[in-house]
Amino acid sequence: xxxxxxxxxxxxxxxxxxxxxxxxxxxxxxxxxxxxxxxxxxxxxxxxxxxxxxxxxxxxxxxxxxxxxxxxxxxxxxxxxxxxxxxxxxxxxxxxxxxxxxxxxxxxxxxxxxxxxxxxxxxxxxxxxxxxxxxxxxxxxxxxxxxxxxxxxxxxxxxxxxxxxxxxxxxxxxxxxxxxxxxxxxxxxxxxxxxxxxxxxxxxxxxxxxxxxxxxxxxxxxxxxxxxxxxxxxxxxxxxxxxxxxxxxxxxxxxxxxxxxxxxxxxxxxxxxxxxxxxxxxxxxxxxxxxxxxxxxxxxxxxxxxxxxxxxxxxxxxxxxxxxx
Amino acid sequence: xxxxxxxxxxxxxxxxxxxxxxxxxxxxxxxxxxxxxxxxxxxxxxxxxxxxxxxxxxxxxxxxxxxxxxxxxxxxxxxxxxxxxxxxxxxxxxxxxxxxxxxxxxxxxxxxxxxxxxxxxxxxxxxxxxxxxxxxxxxxxxxxxxxxxxxxxxxxxxxxxxxxxxxxxxxxxxxxxxxxxxxxxxxxxxxxxxxxxxxxxxxxxxxxxxxxxxxxxxxxxxxxxxxxxxxxxxxxxxxxxxxxxxxxxxxxxxxxxxxxxxxxxxxxxxxxxxxxxxxxxxxxxxxxxxxxxxxxxxxxxxxxxxxxxxxxxxxxxxxxxxxxx
Amino acid sequence: xxxxxxxxxxxxxxxxxxxxxxxxxxxxxxxxxxxxxxxxxxxxxxxxxxxxxxxxxxxxxxxxxxxxxxxxxxxxxxxxxxxxxxxxxxxxxxxxxxxxxxxxxxxxxxxxxxxxxxxxxxxxxxxxxxxxxxxxxxxxxxxxxxxxxxxxxxxxxxxxxxxxxxxxxxxxxxxxxxxxxxxxxxxxxxxxxxxxxxxxxxxxxxxxxxxxxxxxxxxxxxxxxxxxxxxxxxxxxxxxxxxxxxxxxxxxxxxxxxxxxxxxxxxxxxxxxxxxxxxxxxxxxxxxxxxxxxxxxxxxxxxxxxxxxxxxxxxxxxxxxxxxx
Numbered sequence: 001x002x003x004x005x006x007x008x009x010x011x012x013x014x015x016x017x018x019x020x021x022x023x024x025x026x027x028x029x030x031x032x033x034x035x036x037x038x039x040x041x042x043x044x045x046x047x048x049x050x051x052x053x054x055x056x057x058x059x060x061x062x063x064x065x066x067x068x069x070x071x072x073x074x075x076x077x078x079x080x081x082x083x084x085x086x087x088x089x090x091x092x093x094x095x096x097x098x099x100x101x102x103x104x105x106x107x108x109x110x111x112x113x114x115x116x117x118x119x120x121x122x123x124x125x126x127x128x129x130x131x132x133x134x135x136x137x138x139x140x141x142x143x144x145x146x147x148x149x150x151x152x153x154x155x156x157x158x159x160x161x162x163x164x165x166x167x168x169x170x171x172x173x174x175x176x177x178x179x180x181x182x183x184x185x186x187x188x189x190x191x192x193x194x195x196x197x198x199x200x201x202x203x204x205x206x207x208x209x210x211x212x213x214x215x216x217x218x219x220x221x222x223x224x225x226x227x228x229x230x231x232x233x234x235x236x237x238x239x240x241x242x243x244x245x246x247x248x249x250x251x252x253x254x255x256x257x258x259x260x261x262x263x264x265x266x267x268x269x270x271x272x273x274x275x276x277x278x279x280x281x282x283x284x285x286x287x288x289x290x291x292x293x294x295x296x297x298x299x300x301x302x303x304x305x306x307x308x309x310x311x312x313x314x315x316x317x318x319x320x321x322x323x324x325x
Numbered sequence: 326x327x328x329x330x331x332x333x334x335x336x337x338x339x340x341x342x343x344x345x346x347x348x349x350x351x352x353x354x355x356x357x358x359x360x361x362x363x364x365x366x367x368x369x370x371x372x373x374x375x376x377x378x379x380x381x382x383x384x385x386x387x388x389x390x391x392x393x394x395x396x397x398x399x400x401x402x403x404x405x406x407x408x409x410x411x412x413x414x415x416x417x418x419x420x421x422x423x424x425x426x427x428x429x430x431x432x433x434x435x436x437x438x439x440x441x442x443x444x445x446x447x448x449x450x451x452x453x454x455x456x457x458x459x460x461x462x463x464x465x466x467x468x469x470x471x472x473x474x475x476x477x478x479x480x481x482x483x484x485x486x487x488x489x490x491x492x493x494x495x496x497x498x499x500x501x502x503x504x505x506x507x508x509x510x511x512x513x514x515x516x517x518x519x520x521x522x523x524x525x526x527x528x529x530x531x532x533x534x535x536x537x538x539x540x541x542x543x544x545x546x547x548x549x550x551x552x553x554x555x556x557x558x559x560x561x562x563x564x565x566x567x568x569x570x571x572x573x574x575x576x577x578x579x580x581x582x583x584x585x586x587x588x589x590x591x592x593x594x595x596x597x598x599x600x601x602x603x604x605x606x607x608x609x610x611x612x613x614x615x616x617x618x619x620x621x622x623x624x625x626x627x628x629x630x631x632x633x634x635x636x637x638x639x640x641x642x643x644x645x646x647x648x649x650x
Numbered sequence: 651x652x653x654x655x656x657x658x659x660x661x662x663x664x665x666x667x668x669x670x671x672x673x674x675x676x677x678x679x680x681x682x683x684x685x686x687x688x689x690x691x692x693x694x695x696x697x698x699x700x701x702x703x704x705x706x707x708x709x710x711x712x713x714x715x716x717x718x719x720x721x722x723x724x725x726x727x728x729x730x731x732x733x734x735x736x737x738x739x740x741x742x743x744x745x746x747x748x749x750x751x752x753x754x755x756x757x758x759x760x761x762x763x764x765x766x767x768x769x770x771x772x773x774x775x776x777x778x779x780x781x782x783x784x785x786x787x788x789x790x791x792x793x794x795x796x797x798x799x800x801x802x803x804x805x806x807x808x809x810x811x812x813x814x815x816x817x818x819x820x821x822x823x824x825x826x827x828x829x830x831x832x833x834x835x836x837x838x839x840x841x842x843x844x845x846x847x848x849x850x851x852x853x854x855x856x857x858x859x860x861x862x863x864x865x866x867x868x869x870x871x872x873x874x875x876x877x878x879x880x881x882x883x884x885x886x887x888x889x890x891x892x893x894x895x896x897x898x899x900x901x902x903x904x905x906x907x908x909x910x911x912x913x914x915x916x917x918x919x920x921x922x923x924x925x926x927x928x929x930x931x932x933x934x935x936x937x938x939x940x941x942x943x944x945x946x947x948x949x950x951x952x953x954x955x956x957x958x959x960x961x962x963x964x965x966x967x968x969x970x971x972x973x974x975x
Binding site: 446468469 | 777778814816879880881920924927928930931932934935938953954955957958959960961962
């Protein structure tokens with residue numbers, strides 16, 4: 001009896017560790033302690049969002065266990081982060097308000113479906129030694145938002161506005177707010193728009209790898225610069241939405257998939273620029289039907305960077321050994 | 326002389342068998358007798374549609390013969406079903422009325438083009454041992470509808486309405502009609518919206534394989550349930566349009582590409598749910614430009630299911646041996 | 651000292667040759683002399699466009715050198731033509747008028763980005779022995795136009811109108827203008843809408859290969875025919891826009907990737923029809939959000955043709971040896 005009890009407890013404990021690893025995978029790190037810090041930051045910003053995120057991580061990790069996915073992948077948290085993002089974004093876009101308990105249903109189902117997509121996309125992408133990354137999240141959240149629409153009686157949501165919309169006359173850009181958008185861009189990776197929690201998330205990344213944190217800030221700054229150069233809505237800059245794709249694109253190249261050198265650093269900056277411009281383009285396109293571009297831009301850009309031949313390819317770390325540190 | 330005459334007669338006879346096999350391929354079966362039954366059902370529902378369907382099957386099968394495609398594929402009907410669907414859908418969406426003879430021209434050309442797409446997509450999909458399925462049909466019909474548009478002077482068509490549109494106030498859902506939508510969902514695979522012919526089509530599937538027929542009904546029921554959960558237009562439920570993608574997704578997993586077991590059965594239900602939700606999402610998206618989502622959702626879902634690793638993959642039948650029974 | 655000077659001069663000279671080869675690659679040829687003729691034709695039509703084109707070729711070729719791309723590819727001009735097209739199209743769609751010097755900035759950056767896309771797409775397409783072709787150009791120009799939008803304060807552009815829009819009543823089609831659209835279709839490959847420069851471009855192709863030139867004219871004629879059959883806007887026919895995708899599709903099959911025979915010739919005509927219809931479909935689709943379809947249709951069709959199994963595949967020339975003449 002005791003044995004079984006212990007085993008069950010052990011399984012729950014393991015699940016918690018897998019989940020926390022999954023939380024950090026969102027921001028390209030892999031460390032249960034950082035995961036706990038990030039979860040605390042989310043809880044600080046909004047307990048409802050933290051609940052949704054936790055639920056998403058657990059739902060998708062458990063689905064992966066049930067579906068018999070590779071156990072090394074499950075214990076590395078590789079089946080948790082997509083589910084977490086789906087749940088978080090469902091919560092952010094829902095216009096039914098916080099603590100709308102019915103939302104837990106699509107959050108659970110959507111997170112579970114991510115495992116199907118991860119598992120199905122991996123043999124395709126594996127041919128070129130590419131990771132599945134957040135493709136499943138991006139696909140599922142777009143399908144969910146398309147399914148429900150702004151006026152759905154059960155699960156209504158806010159439509160996304162394209163960043164290229166013109167500002168009403170006479171509004172001035174406030175420099176301090178733009179500056180604050182840079183750290184907020186790091187928080188927006190978790191759909192978190194509050195300043196202090198965003199800084200705590202940045203701290204959690206710093207704990208895992210200072211290099212990654214530096215590239216996150218750098219990428220977010222590049223994204224903000226790109227937003228300025230394309231004259232996007234002020235809102236888009238202030239909230240950090242223009243920065244988070246740049247941050248992800250910069251981190252993937254500068255701190256994760258390639259060994260660090262000054263060449264890789266230059267490519268990381270190029271990747272940040274490309275991600276940020278592609279994000280504005282895709283947001284404008286998807287915004288015409290009220291959809292957000294999520295992290296499509298940075299995911300596609302990072303995938304492109306991994307495919308590059310030439311001088312960057314020499315620094316590439318094979319996917320199997322990427323997640324070591 | 327007689328010899329040549331016999332040979333020609335033999336070729337025509339063969340062509341008929343290939344065509345009838347092609348007709349059943351639409352609904353994932355492979356049996357000339359079922360094909361004849363289905364054709365009779367279509368003729369019952371609308372002789373014009375039956376003519377278009379027959380023309381489509383013949384045009385694409387003949388094109389495949391001329392283009393020197395693999396003869397085993399041709400005689401198995403694998404080059405007929407896409408052409409048939411293209412012709413049928415052209416007829417359904419045409420707003421020029423029945424017996425508009427000019428429509429035979431695009432129907433022939435569109436069906437013939439399917440062979441190009443089948444032949445071109447197969448080396449790509451073969452890498453992952455995937456079937457071409459109805460991708461060619463889905464691509465061609467979308468291109469055709471985009472080319473012509475609702476106001477085209479030669480080939481006008483009805484624009485599709487997205488299923489997520491709100492109902493006018495005060496309309497109640499009629500339970501019996503929703504129930505009737507379930508068998509209609511099986512008929513909608515052939516774009517047939519009449520009850521008795523739909524039942525005859527279901528009978529033709531039953532003749533080929535009772536397991537397939539059961540999964541068709543189950544999938545259609547799941548699709549209707551999904552439609553209810555997303556509060557789609559009543560029309561969409563009554564006509565069976567919400568059911569047919571679920572039916573196709575359920576049949577592909579439960580009765581065709583995998584050996585049957587209770588696990589496969591559960592995955593078949595999951596596949597039906599996924600197909601039906603994805604169909605509503607895609608219909609809402611494509612409906613904004615007046616396009617139908619056809620069977621994109623179920624085709625993509627079935628492809629995803631075939632790619633899955635983990636416990637489902639163990640039951641998978643290699644594509645080369647799928648079509649044996 | 652002299653040695654170094656000579657080397658530098660040599661490098662500049664080489665760069666010019668690479669660039670001129672890149673210019674001809676746009677129209678599927680490969681000959682510095684033809685490149686010089688085409689550049690002259692562009693300069694005749696509009697010096698500003700010629701400047702943009704030259705800049706695009708140089709920017710992307712230099713980026714390829716810096717990024718350490720395969721030197722055989724660079725010297726063959728394979729990294730120049732996408733950049734040139736991006737620059738040219740940016741100039742054509744810009745609504746800020748000629749000699750708007752700020753445009754050089756996105757032209758340079760966009761051209762440089764093409765190298766990233768070429769380099770990243772090639773390992774994916776190589777699996778099926780496919781060329782990267784103008785995919786990078788098509789992707790970058792669509793992203794650029796999405797980024798800026800018609801009302802951008804820095805880089806405004808004209809939105810594209812879908813070809814399927816209805817004509818105002820009482821306008822008659824002028825047969826001579828339609829005829830003139832056929833040679834203009836060849837010029838439109840370089841976004842050039844003037845008659846004599848278009849003929850000069852055709853002459854440059856003739857100089858390289860008469861077969862290619864014949865297929866260019868044939869394809870453009872097919873495209874115009876297709877435009878008539880779908881009753882597109884008269885403008886679309888007169889300007890040659892309905893012809894250029896057909897021309898590219900016809901040239902790729904009839905004069906470049908396959909050895910010539912009467913079968914290949916028939917397939918080339920089929921390819922022209924397919925390209926032209928697909929172009930109208932895609933233009934109608936992308937036109938709803940104000941985007942042009944560029945050469946998506948012909949690029950996709952040519953890729954499809956290269957994938958075909960059956961009797962066409964026997965004539966295929968492996969990509970590695972295609973560019974020999």
